[in-house]
Amino acid sequence: MSGVEALLTKALELCTYINTISASVEKKAKEKPRLILSFDLYCLLLEYTVYLKSLGETSPDSVEELILCDDLLFETPDCQLEVRVDFFLPPNTVTVR
Numbered sequence: 001m002s003g004v005e006a007l008l009t010k011a012l013e014l015c016t017y018i019n020t021i022s023a024s025v026e027k028k029a030k031e032k033p034r035l036i037l038s039f040d041l042y043c044l045l046l047e048y049t050v051y052l053k054s055l056g057e058t059s060p061d062s063v064e065e066l067i068l069c070d071d072l073l074f075e076t077p078d079c080q081l082e083v084r085v086d087f088f089l090p091p092n093t094v095t096v097r
Helices: 003-028 039-054 063-067
Strands: 034-038 082-086 094-096
Touching: 003 039, 003 094, 034 039, 039 082
Parallel strands: 034 082
Antiparallel strands: 034 094
């Protein structure tokens, strides 16, 4: 599996997991919950976002424009989540608070 395929596969798994969390969170509360990711998962989601932005119709002029992401790309149709990073979480950890 190439690097791009591995990135897309891992990101798809992460997005599916986030959607599952999103659906359950919306049922529990109306306030805007926080999605807290371990640093490695945040970097994966950032890399996925940068990769998808680079495939867009207008490509950025510099690497800095690619990395400056206001919103990470993942879909949560049921609930909007605020993404935070916890550098002290074990790898591959996702929590919602």
